[in-house]
Every structure is written in C-alpha cells, then in structure tokens.
Amino acid sequence: MSQSSYATDELGSEQVVVSPAQQAVNSFLDTATVEVQQAIAATAAATVTVTAAQTEVSQATSAVSGVTQTVTVAQTSVALVEIATVTINAIDLTVTPINQGSQIVQDAKNTITTAQTSIDNIATSTAQVQISEAVAAKTTATTAQATAQTELTQANIAIDNAQTAVNNLQATIGTSTNVLSNVDDAGVIMNLPFDLLMGGTLYHNVYVGSNATITFGVNEGSNYWSTPTAPSISIAGWDWTTWSTGTGITYATTGTSLDIAWDLRPFPQQDASTQMAQVRFNADVNPVNGAWQANVTATGPIPNQARFNYRETTNGTINSITDTNVGAGFAGHISQGPAFTPYVDPNTETVQAAVDAANATIAALNQSLSPVVAQNTTNTSAINAISTTSLTNILNSAVSTKTSLQTLLTTKAQGLTTAINLLPEVPAPQPVLPPPPEPVYEGVPDFQPLPVEQSPEPVVDAPVEEVQQPTQEPETAPEPEPEVAPEPAPTPEPIPDAASEPPLTVEELDSMIDDLVGNGELSASDAQTILNTLSADGEITSEEVNNLSEVLSADGEFTEAEREVVAEALIEAANGEAVTAEDIQDAGLTYEDLPATTPVEVRQDENGNQVIIVAEVAAALQLLESPSEFVGAIFNDPGQALTAVLNIGADMSTEEREEATKMVVATVIASGAAINAATGAATSAATNAAGTTRGGTGGTAPKGGGTGGGPASGNDKPKRTFRRRTK
Numbered sequence: 116m117s118q119s120s121y122a123t124d125e126l127g128s129e130q131v132v133v134s135p136a137q138q139a140v141n142s143f144l145d146t147a148t149v150e151v152q153q154a155i156a157a158t159a160a161a162t163v164t165v166t167a168a169q170t171e172v173s174q175a176t177s178a179v180s181g182v183t184q185t186v187t188v189a190q191t192s193v194a195l196v197e198i199a200t201v202t203i204n205a206i207d208l209t210v211t212p213i214n215q216g217s218q219i220v221q222d223a224k225n226t227i228t229t230a231q232t233s234i235d236n237i238a239t240s241t242a243q244v245q246i247s248e249a250v251a252a253k254t255t256a257t258t259a260q261a262t263a264q265t266e267l268t269q270a271n272i273a274i275d276n277a278q279t280a281v282n283n284l285q286a287t288i289g290t291s292t293n294v295l296s297n298v299d300d301a302g303v304i305m306n307l308p309f310d311l312l313m314g315g316t317l318y319h320n321v322y323v324g325s326n327a328t329i330t331f332g333v334n335e336g337s338n339y340w341s342t343p344t345a346p347s348i349s350i351a352g353w354d355w356t357t358w359s360t361g362t363g364i365t366y367a368t369t370g371t372s373l374d375i376a377w378d379l380r381p382f383p384q385q386d387a388s389t390q391m392a393q394v395r396f397n398a399d400v401n402p403v404n405g406a407w408q409a410n411v412t413a414t415g416p417i418p419n420q421a422r423f424n425y426r427e428t429t430n431g432t433i434n435s436i437t438d439t440n441v442g443a444g445f446a447g448h449i450s451q452g453p454a455f456t457p458y459v460d461p462n463t464e465t466v467q468a469a470v471d472a473a474n475a476t477i478a479a480l481n482q483s484l485s486p487v488v489a490q491n492t493t494n495t496s497a498i499n500a501i502s503t504t505s506l507t508n509i510l511n512s513a514v515s516t517k518t519s520l521q522t523l524l525t526t527k528a529q530g531l532t533t534a535i536n537l538l539p540e541v542p543a544p545q546p547v548l549p550p551p552p553e554p555v556y557e558g559v560p561d562f563q564p565l566p567v568e569q570s571p572e573p574v575v576d577a578p579v580e581e582v583q584q585p586t587q588e589p590e591t592a593p594e595p596e597p598e599v600a601p602e603p604a605p606t607p608e609p610i611p612d613a614a615s616e617p618p619l620t621v622e623e624l625d626s627m628i629d630d631l632v633g634n635g636e637l638s639a640s641d642a643q644t645i646l647n648t649l650s651a652d653g654e655i656t657s658e659e660v661n662n663l664s665e666v667l668s669a670d671g672e673f674t675e676a677e678r679e680v681v682a683e684a685l686i687e688a689a690n691g692e693a694v695t696a697e698d699i700q701d702a703g704l705t706y707e708d709l710p711a712t713t714p715v716e717v718r719q720d721e722n723g724n725q726v727i728i729v730a731e732v733a734a735a736l737q738l739l740e741s742p743s744e745f746v747g748a749i750f751n752d753p754g755q756a757l758t759a760v761l762n763i764g765a766d767m768s769t770e771e772r773e774e775a776t777k778m779v780v781a782t783v784i785a786s787g788a789a790i791n792a793a794t795g796a797a798t799s800a801a802t803n804a805a806g807t808t809r810g811g812t813g814g815t816a817p818k819g820g821g822t823g824g825g826p827a828s829g830n831d832k833p834k835r836t837f838r839r840r841t842k
Contacts, residue, residue: 136284137466140473143277150266150273151480157266158487158494161259165494168252172501175249178242179506182513185237189520192230196527199223203534216541223535227528234524237517239510246506253501260494264388267487271387274481275361278378278393281473282365288463288470289369294323295336296363299356299382301325302336305366307373312405312452313346314427323366327351327377327394327413327421332429339382342422344430351394351413351445352422355379360387371458373398373407381418390415390484393477399457406452411436413445414478416488425449443485444478628680636676641667645680655687657698664703673703682708693727706734732758 133141203223206213213219285291294303302324310317313331321329324336328349335343339354357363359380366375377394398409413421423436423445440446459467628645631637645663663684667677685694685702686709693714699706706715711731718726728736735758738744 134287136287137469139280140284143280144473144476147273147277147480150270151483154266154270154484154487157263158490161256161263161494162490164256164259165497168249168256168501169497171249171252172503175242175245175503175506178245179509182237182239182242182510186513186516189233189237192233193520193524193527195226196230196524196531199226200527200531200534203531214539214541215535220535220538223531227531230524234517234520237513239514242510246503246510250503253498253503256498260498263491267484267491268387270484271390272360274477275378275387275391277477278361281470281477282376284466285367285374285470288466289367291365291367293363293365295325296357298325299358300337300339302334304334308368308370309400309402310405311400311407314431317405323364323375325357325364326353326355327379329375329396342424342426342433346426346428348425348449349422350396350411351392351417353418354382356382356384358385361391369460369463371400371402373400390481390488392416393481401455404452406455408450411447411449414482416485417445423447444482627683631676631680641677655684657688660684660688661701668703678704678708686713693725706730
C-alpha cells in the first residue's frame with residue numbers, strides 16, 4: 116500500500132506529501148508530549164502544596180500541645196488550693212497557735228493567685244488560628260493533587276491515542292489487527308503468512324494471550340499465575356487487563372515480520388488514572404525456514420514478579436530472557452533457528468522507520484511518567500495522613516476544661532477563704548515601752564515580781580508646833596493585786612527506760628530465729644548465717660550487727676524477717692542504752708524498722724548531751740524534712756503526718772528549752788514594773804512552752820534516761836519475741 120504520492124510543481128521539482136496516517140501519528144505525538152509535560156508540572160506543584168500543608172499541620176500540632184501543657188499546669192494549681200484548704204482546716208489552734216497573718220495562711224492565699232494565673236494562661240486563640248491555617252493548606256493541597264491526577268490521566272490518554280495512531284500507521288504496510296480489547300485472562304489465535312519455528316517445530320499460527328504471552332499449538336491466554344506449560348514466550352507475564360481507556364492488543368505482519376503490541380494495566384484497574392504498561396514483541400522472520408529473531412521490551416509500571424522467559428517444548432525447560440536494558444524497563448533478545456540477515460522491503464522501509472521512531476518516542480514519554488505516578492501516590496498518602504479533626508477536638512476540650520477549672524477554683528477559693536476567716540485575726544501591735552531605768556537583774560531564773568512599796572513615815576528631829584490643816588481624806592495607795600502563781604507545767608510522759616528491761620540474750624535470739632524459720636519467713640541458710648555471724652560469748656556488738664546486715668543483704672534482698680532479726684540484734688548491742696542514729700544507718704535500717712517505743716538518740720546538742728526520743732516520733736519527724744513526703748503522708752498516712760506535727764520540737768534538748776524560758780522572762784523584766792501584773796501569766800506561758808511539745812507528750816532526756824516521748828503512751832517496752840511489725 117503506497118504511503119506517499121508525488122506531485123510536480125511549476126519548477127518541475129518533486130514535493131513529498133505525508134500520508135494521513137503519518138500525519139495522525141505526528142499530531143498525537145505532539146499532543147502526548149505536551150500532556151506529559153503538563154502532568155509533570157502539575158505533580159511538582161502538588162508536591163509543594165502538600166509540603167506546605169504538612170508544615171502547617173506540624174505548627175498547629177505544636178500549638179495544641181502547648182495548650183495541653185497549660186491545662187495540666189492549671190489542673191495541678193487548682194488541686195493545690197484544695198490541699199491548702201485541707202491543711203488549714205486540720206490545724207489545731209491549741210497546738211499550733213496561728214492567726215490570719217501567719218506564713219502558712221499567706222502561702223495558702225498564694226495558691227489561689229497561682230491557680231488563677233494558670234487558668235488565665237490557657238490561651239487557645241493562637242492554636243485555633245494555626246488549625247484554621249492547616250485546614251486551608253490541606254484543602255489547597257487536595258485541590259492541587261486532584262489537578263495533578265487529572266493531568267496524569269490526560270497524559271496517559273494522549274499516549275494511548277498516539278499508540279493507536281502508530282498501530283494504524285503500521286497497518287499501512289501490512290496486515291494489522293486489533294484484538295482482545297476490554298478483556299481479562301483471554302487468548303486469540305493469530306494466523307501467520309509464514310511458518311514460525313519453535314523448539315524445532317514449525318507452527319502455522321500462534322495464540323496471543325492478554326497476560327502478555329504467546330503460546331504455540333495451545334491457547335493458554337487465561338494463564339496469569341505462572342509460565343504456560345505449552346511451548347511459549349512470556350514477556351512481562353502477569354495478571355493484566357485491557358479494561359481501561361487506550362488499552363488493547365494489536366498484532367501486525369508483513370511477508371518478513373511479526374509485531375505484537377500489548378498496551379495493558381494491572382488487574383483490576385478500569386480507568387486511565389495511572390500510566391499504561393507497554394509490552395512489545397518485534398520479530399524479523401525468514402520465510403524460507405521459519406527462523407526468527409526478535410527484540411522484546413516492556414516499559415511503564417512493570418511488577419517485580421513479572422515473568423520474562425520461554426519454553427521450547429511442552430513442559431520443557433524454562434529459559435530466562437536476559438535483561439539488557441540500563442535503568443528502568445526491560446529489553447531483551449530471543450531467537451529460534453539458524454541466524455539470518457533480515458530482509459528490508461524497500462517499499463516499506465521508510466514507513467517502518469517512522470513506526471519504529473514513533474514507538475520509541477511513546478516509550479520515552481511513558482517512561483517519564485513513572486516518577487510522576489510514584490510522587491502522586493506519595494502526595495495522596497500524605498494528604499490522607501493530615502488530620503485536623505483530632506486537633507480541633509483537643510482544643511475544644513481545653514476550652515471546656517478552662518471553663519470547668521474556673522468554676523472549680525471559685526468554689527475552692529471560697530472554701531479556703533472560709534477556713535482562713537475562722538482563724539484569729541492579726542492582733543493589734545503593742546505599744547513600745549521605754550527602756551527601764553534599772554539594769555536587768557542577775558539570776559533571772561530566781562526573779563520574783565516586786566511588791567508595791569508604801570511611802571515611809573517622815574523622821575522628826577525636834578518637836579514642831581502642830582499646824583491645823585483643812586480636813587482632807589488621806590490618799591490611800593491602791594492595794595496590789597494578789598499574785599497568781601503560775602500553773603506548774605504538766606509532767607511529760609517519760610521515754611521508756613532502755614535499761615528497764617533485761618537485754619535480749621543469745622538464747623532468746625536463737626528462739627526468735629527458730630520462730631521465723633518455722634513460719635517460713637526466714638530460710639534455714641539465712642538462719643545459719645545469722646548464728647554464725649553473731650558471737651557465742653553471750654554478747655552482741657555493733658560490729659557483729661553491721662556484719663550481719665551486710666551478709667543478709669548480700670543477695671540483693673533485705674526481707675522483713677531479716678530486718679526484724681537485725682533490729683533486735685541492734686537493740687541488744689545497745690546494752691540498755693538508746694540506739695544511735697549512726698548505728699541504725701550502719702545496720703541498713705530506718706527508724707520504722709525498730710519497735711515504736713525504742714529509745715533512739717537523734718543528735719547531740721552543743722553541750723554534748725544526747726537528744727533522745729522514741730523511734731515512732733523520730734520516723735514521723737523525718738517527714739518534715741521533705742515537703743513533698745509530708746503532703747503525701749497527709750493523704751496516704753494521716754496518722755503519721757499528725758504525729759510529726761504534734762511533736763515539732765521533740766528533738767530539742769532540755770538546755771535549749773531552758774534557754775528559751777530565760778529569754779521570755781528577761782523580756783518581762785525589761786518591760787519595767789508597769790507590767791508586773793502580767794509577769795506571772797507570761798512566765799507561766801513560757802514555762803509551759805519550754806516543758807511540753809505541741810503534742811503535749813514530747814520531750815528530751817540526757818544520756819542514760821530522762822523524760823520525753825511522743826504520741827506513744829506507756830512505759831512498757833514490748834517483749835522481744837517474734838512479731839510482724841505494722842509499718
């Protein structure tokens with residue numbers, strides 16, 4: 116079929132007229148080129164907008180996180196107001212005399228101010244703006260991505276149209292047939308104008324399958340899952356369809372060539388939203404003996420599991436086709452029969468060259484869409500991952516929480532204010548008296564208020580004539596108010612005498628260890644270790660107690676039963692004296708590990724006298740060293756917290772208390788005779804303060820005994836036999 120016609124112009128030169136088929140190819144290739152460039156540009160623009168949307172969402176997330184943190188701070192601050200209220204309500208004014216001006220009250224008031232500031236700091240406007248910007252950015256990105264996908268689809272359709280035009284051009288120089296459009300897993304017989312050799316057998320026809328296969332003698336076009344068992348060629352064999360726009364299968368022959376073109380998309384796709392896979396089989400045939408040699412190619416989205424192989428006989432060996440392509444896509448060569456030089460028909464050579472060039476252009480355009488498809492997939496996933504709904508929900512919750520916290524704070528503040536108003540008001544300041552003319556008396560402890568003196572009678576040396584004076588009632592000095600003796604300070608309950616009970620003997624300790632072993636609280640090996648560590652001379656030393664503690668805790672575990680034994684040994688080692696804080700620490704114990712009424716030396720004063728209190732009070736007073744532990748004890752162990760408060764000052768020595776008394780009395784003397792009437796009451800109050808603790812039962816004692824104690828009552832030390840202490 117002639118592809119060109121010739122005409123002679125006036126000058127007699129020949130002018131080549133391009134055939135309509137060639138014109139169609141050129142036109143569709145130009146359109147496809149433009150569409151592909153537009154698809155690339157649209158995808159790049161979409162990528163920019165998606166990145167911007169991700170940045171906006173990140174900023175919104177950070178802003179919402181900041182709001183969440185301020186909400187947490189506000190919740191904690193409001194809770195402190197309630198704790199302050201509980202603390203104020205729990206104060207016993209007879210034990211802790213405070214008024215509305217005391218520091219603890221000022222601290223409680225400050226919790227209200229702090230809580231209100233924390234609530235005011237819950238600002239949601241900035242986060243709301245950030246969320247709105249993120250929503251707008253996501254909308255922009257979604258629109259841009261939709262545009263990019265539209266451009267990609269249009270580029271695919273343009274490539275499909277160009278391929279159809281090329282197939283039509285191919286048909287002008289031979290027989291061209293379009294088959295298997297809109298099918299899945301199908302095959303069709305293809306009659307040949309020559310015999311075709313395969314595995315030493317000549318075949319008059321072949322079967323073309325929709326899954327990119329050619330079979331000889333048997334139609335296995337439906338086979339997509341594996342290489343056909345018949346003599347066959349698989350070029351990107353896979354589960355393909357021709358359901359979508361532009362897809363289909365075309366075979367064309369001349370007297371010396373066989374060309375098969377598969378334009379496919381993977382199952383189950385039915386639109387042109389992704390690029391097409393182009394699979395080609397282009398063979399030159401020797402019509403004399405059926406020998407052939409072919410180039411096979413595949414471009415576009417080819418799955419990694421696609422098969423490139425052939426069988427020469429039924430169930431014969433599967434031979435792979437070597438990929439000679441550099442980069443993406445596949446290119447290989449396959450042949451049958453003896454080698455030959457392909458015959459080129461001079462009548463069709465020009466058209467065939469145009470077809471080959473057009474196919475190469477289409478393959479390049481199609482290949483340039485591969486990164487576009489990949490980026491579109493990435494952009495779509497990124498947009499789907501952008502969620503502003505959760506951020507909006509968190510922000511709305513913060514707004515609601517702020518409102519509820521404000522209401523709660525108002526209620527808690529009213530409760531705290533009520534509790535503070537029940538406390539005594541701040542007393543009016545007393546007038547400052549001038550310093551007394553008389554020096555401060557020595558011997559302050561023996562000071563007694565002076566009685567009011569009477570004016571003495573005047574001494575007369577010689578008789579004096581009596582002069583009559585007008586009758587006048589003589590002035591009488593006011594009777595002094597009777598002195599009120601200060602009430603004696605209540606006698607504090609004594610600390611149990613460490614020497615009032617015989618010390619624990621080694622035999623008694625052996626019996627205690629037997630009880631622990633019998634109850635399963637102590638292993639036999641640990642029991643033997645204890646007996647081996649403690650000496651058999653009937654006495655237990657501090658060194659033996661320390662060694663025992665180290666041995667029992669060497670396994671990484673210091674059980675309650677083991678601590679029980681060490682505590683009893685430590686008491687025995689004290690030999691009737693108070694157990695020192697240093698010995699308790701060296702033995703790996705705490706005050707809580709000792710019996711509640713065990714006398715313990717907590718420190719020595721500046722004169723070297725021991726300050727001794729019972730173990731229960733010592734353990735409780737340790738809470739006051741850590742505000743966080745004391746607050747925790749208020750809720751978890753209010754009894755221990757109360758013990759600590761009631762025994763504030765129990766760890767003061769007698770001398771320190773007497774010094775406080777002297778200071779109070781000296782102040783009274785310095786105030787002058789004008790306040791003599793108040794001296795007794797002040798002295799009584801000072802004496803009471805010096806002799807008792809806020810709990811009314813605390814005190815100190817010199818080394819070797821004395822008085823003191825804490826909330827524990829009674830002087831009876833518990834018998835040192837096995838028992839489980841309550842912690």
